[in-house]
Amino acid sequence: MPATTDHAHAPAPPQGKPWLAVEHLTMQYGARQVVSDLSFALPQGAIACLLGPSGCGKTTVLRALAGFEPVAAGRISLDGQTLSAPGRLLPPERRRIGMVFQDYALFPHLTVAQNVGFGLRQHPQPDERVQEMLGIVGLGRSGHRFPHELSGGQQQRVALARALAPQPSVLLMDEPFSNLDVSLRERLAAEVRDILKATHTTAVMVTHDQAEAFAMADVVGVLADGHLQQWDTAYALYHRPANRRVANFVGQGAFLPAVVSGPRQLTLQIDGVAESDRSFNTDTPLPFGPDTAVDVLLRPDDVVHDDHSHLQARVVHKAFRGADFLYTLALPDGSEVLSLVPSHHNHALGESVGIQLDLSHIVAFERLTETT
Numbered sequence: 001m002p003a004t005t006d007h008a009h010a011p012a013p014p015q016g017k018p019w020l021a022v023e024h025l026t027m028q029y030g031a032r033q034v035v036s037d038l039s040f041a042l043p044q045g046a047i048a049c050l051l052g053p054s055g056c057g058k059t060t061v062l063r064a065l066a067g068f069e070p071v072a073a074g075r076i077s078l079d080g081q082t083l084s085a086p087g088r089l090l091p092p093e094r095r096r097i098g099m100v101f102q103d104y105a106l107f108p109h110l111t112v113a114q115n116v117g118f119g120l121r122q123h124p125q126p127d128e129r130v131q132e133m134l135g136i137v138g139l140g141r142s143g144h145r146f147p148h149e150l151s152g153g154q155q156q157r158v159a160l161a162r163a164l165a166p167q168p169s170v171l172l173m174d175e176p177f178s179n180l181d182v183s184l185r186e187r188l189a190a191e192v193r194d195i196l197k198a199t200h201t202t203a204v205m206v207t208h209d210q211a212e213a214f215a216m217a218d219v220v221g222v223l224a225d226g227h228l229q230q231w232d233t234a235y236a237l238y239h240r241p242a243n244r245r246v247a248n249f250v251g252q253g254a255f256l257p258a259v260v261s262g263p264r265q266l267t268l269q270i271d272g273v274a275e276s277d278r279s280f281n282t283d284t285p286l287p288f289g290p291d292t293a294v295d296v297l298l299r300p301d302d303v304v305h306d307d308h309s310h311l312q313a314r315v316v317h318k319a320f321r322g323a324d325f326l327y328t329l330a331l332p333d334g335s336e337v338l339s340l341v342p343s344h345h346n347h348a349l350g351e352s353v354g355i356q357l358d359l360s361h362i363v364a365f366e367r368l369t370e371t372t
Contacts, residue, residue, distance in 0.1 A: 013219045013233055016043030019202055020065075020170055025074035027060050027226075034060050035226045038074070042204070042219070047196055049213040050206045052223035053249070058206040061223075062172050065204060066099055067092035078169055098168035102175045104159040106147040112158050113143030119166045133161040136195060152180050153188055160192060164199060171196070173205040177212055189215035210234075210250055222246050238299070244365055247297050252326075254337045255295040257367065260288045266296065266364065268357075272332030277311045280359040293367035300326060302358045303339035309354035313337070315347050329355065 018041035027035035035057040042048050050058040063069045065076060067083065067090060076084040078097075083090045106115050113130050120126040134140045137157040147155055156176060163171055176192070177185040189212045196203050207213055213220050214234040222229045222237060222245070230242040241247035257269040263285050268278040288294060313329035316336065320343065327339045327347070339355060347353050 013231070013236075014043050014046040016046075018042065019044035019046075019079060020204070021075075021077045022061075022065075023075045023077075025061065025064065025076065026072045027057070027064055027069065028072045033072070033226065035064075038223075038226075038228045040221055040228065040231050042202060044202050045197075045200045046218045047193060047203045047205070047216060049217035049220045050204065050223055051208070051210060051213045051220050051250075053208055056223040057226040058223050059174060062174055062204065062206050065170070066097055066172055067095050096169040098163035098166065098171045100156075100159045100163050100171065100173045100176050102178055104147075104155050104179075106155060106158060106162075108147055110146075111143060112139060112145050112147070112150070115147070115158055116143075116161045116165055118162060123166070129165055133165045136164075136199065137161045153184055156180065156188065156192075160195065164195075164201060169202065171201050171203040173203060175207055176205065177207070177209070185209065186211050186215050192216065222249060224249070239361065239363070241297070241363065244368075247363065247365075251299060252338055253297050253299045253302075254335075255297055255365075256335060256337070258294050258296045258364065260286055260290055260292040260294060262290070266294070266359070266362070268296065270331055270333050270335065273311060277357075280357070280362070282362050283360060286364070288364075288366060294364040295367055296359065297363040297365070298337050298357065298359075300338040300340040303329065303337050304356045304358055305339060305341040305345055306354045306356045309356050311355055311357070312352045313339075313355050315349050315351050315353060318347070318349065327353075329353070 020042040022038060022040050025035060025038040026033065038061065050061055052058050060069065064071055064084060070089050071084045071086060073086060075082060082088060083095055116133055117126050117130040120129055123129055130143065131140065134143055137160055139154060139157055147158065150158065177189055180188060193216050205216055217234065219231060220234055220237055221231045224245050230237060230246045237246060237250045241250060247253065258266045259269060261267045261279065264282045266280050266282065270278055313331050315327055316330045317328035319326040322343065324343050325341045327341055328336055329339055330336050
């Protein structure tokens with residue numbers, strides 16, 4: 001069980017009547033189970049992201065939502081209607097669900113306008129709807145062009161406009177930014193979020209890139225080995241991870257060993273450091289008994305540069321990031337932590353720097369013991 005101290009005014013996951021509901025979903029291919037007992041609910045107009053490494057099951061969940069895969073157990077419902085359950089699989093074309101594929105899947109022989117209008121054959125005013133969607137995605141003057149004449153970001157916008165044109169009840173996005181340059185991904189993710197919010201579209205995206213997830217989503221679900229580890233805001237995932245897997249996957253950081261020395265006190269186990277620099281009081285009582293061995297999570301922003309501090313650390317690696325440096329620092333006992341420092345503090349490799357450890361908002365997990 002983790003010990004965490006809540007931050008004031010932390011955002012909460014979106015609330016409201018469930019529009020899209022996934023209940024105890026289990027997916028398997030043959031005898032191999034790839035998703036187990038997964039549940040979440042999303043109100044109308046909210047944006048969710050399933051975040052996790054390759055092979056965690058996130059794309060399988062997306063395919064189940066789209067109706068491409070049957071479920072082994074559980075239920076998927078939309079606005080109270082069952083879409084999937086054991087023995088029931090509503091076809092994809094009857095689900096009112098749109099999809100943006102990883103490779104955009106645009107028709108190369110059709111113009112941008114023809115691509116966007118492809119699913120509007122039953123629409124009473126298809127041309128007007130196409131122009132409306134192209135305007136929303138910022139391509140109002142590009143309807144006559146062909147996909148190969150567009151940049152990757154523009155093609156992504158066309159795919160989004162095509163998926164949104166029929167006004168789906170839910171939009172699914174499968175790694176929609178993976179084919180773009182890294183510098184473009186986060187900016188475009190924020191722009192796509194603005195478009196989805198402007199059109200009041202409920203959406204579910206899957207990605208392995210947490211920067212994309214944080215830029216896009218109201219709520220993020222972290223998956224590992226087919227299990228939903230935590231369903232929460234990006235803020236909470238970073239500052240209040242539910243377990244070690246979430247703490248390791250979301251953000252950067254390091255664990256330092258400590259011992260519970262009081263109901264609200266921890267003592268870090270760092271050799272060669274004065275006890276006054278190792279003892280910390282917590283804002284809330286710790287859910288551990290006295291003398292419990294724990295591991296304390298230190299984020300880069302918890303290790304504060306301070307030239308006047310007694311606690312010294314040696315620079316073993318540095319990464320210049322423009323506005324700041326990300327330093328890897330070795331403590332006196334050899335354990336390493338990360339520190340985010342304004343870029344005018346340019347320290348050489350091997351140099352000793354003063355630091356303060358900010359543990360006012362502590363995250364700690366009971367120490368894992370190795371079994372033989």
